[in-house]
Amino acid sequence: GAGVSQTPSNKVTEKGKYVELRCDPISGHTALYWYRQSLGQGPEFLIYFQGTGAADDSGLPNDRFFAVRPEGSVSTLKIQRTERGDSAVYLCASSTGTTGELFFGEGSRLTVL
Amino acid sequence: GENVEQHPSTLSVQEGDSAVIKCTYSDSASNYFPWYKQELGKRPQLIIDIRSNVGEKKDQRIAVTLNKTAKHFSLHITETQPEDSAVYFCAAPLPSGYSTLTFGKGTMLLVSP
Numbered sequence: 001g002a003g004v005s006q007t008p009s010n011k012v013t014e015k016g017k018y019v020e021l022r023c024d025p026i027s028g029h030t031a032l033y034w035y036r037q038s039l040g041q042g043p044e045f046l047i048y049f050q051g052t053g054a055a056d057d058s059g060l061p062n063d064r065f066f067a068v069r070p071e072g073s074v075s076t077l078k079i080q081r082t083e084r085g086d087s088a089v090y091l092c093a094s095s096t097g098t099t100g101e102l103f104f105g106e107g108s109r110l111t112v113l
Numbered sequence: 114g115e116n117v118e119q120h121p122s123t124l125s126v127q128e129g130d131s132a133v134i135k136c137t138y139s140d141s142a143s144n145y146f147p148w149y150k151q152e153l154g155k156r157p158q159l160i161i162d163i164r165s166n167v168g169e170k171k172d173q174r175i176a177v178t179l180n181k182t183a184k185h186f187s188l189h190i191t192e193t194q195p196e197d198s199a200v201y202f203c204a205a206p207l208p209s210g211y212s213t214l215t216f217g218k219g220t221m222l223l224v225s226p
Contacts, residue, residue: 033212042119043157044215047141048209056209091156093212096168100145100211 004105025094035091119217136203
């Protein structure tokens with residue numbers, strides 16, 4: 001596609017439920033990133049994939065968060081036992097891995113009630 | 114890890130004035146400093162970046178300056194226009210690569226006609 005695509009754009013769930021957020025990066029971009037943005041804050045780094053492997057997952061806040069990229073393209077961010085504090089916009093970005101520029105998607109807004 | 118401080122948090126200027134946003138970082142090994150613009154409800158987009166081997170970079174009405182000794186960098190926008198109104202984020206890299214970034218908290222720039 002022309003840009004990074006994220007689904008769903010909005011997700012409302014109840015505390016304790018499981019959530020999956022999907023990201024389809026720009027074709028040919030080998031690097032994929034997940035960031036989280038809370039209201040009034042800058043994006044917060046969560047995890048970075050180079051190809052199929054997680055090159056840096058140091059930003060994942062705890063073991064309820066997990067992400068995969070099994071074929072080196074689409075990625076899924078998985079959140080177990082959601083908490084109200086998980087409410088945020090989850091941004092996915094991709095890059096060529098050479099210039100540094102991040103191409104962000106429109107984000108998935110997660111609301112945990 | 115890297116710590117990025119950004120100020121001011123809000124900046125109001127008249128159309129045609131200049132605007133300056135400043136950031137400091139903590140890791141002296143950091144060597145890449147991007148600036149992202151985020152319009153209301155939109156995705157962040159890279160507007161300019163600088164690498165540590167230069168002190169200044171310009172692109173039309175925007176420029177970024179870097180002082181490695183003092184560990185600070187600044188965004189300069191000249192001849193501001195209403196369409197420059199947005200939130201601007203500075204960032205610096207984590208050790209794992211150019212695009213695993215720590216972002217500042219953002220500056221909301223308001224340009225009045």
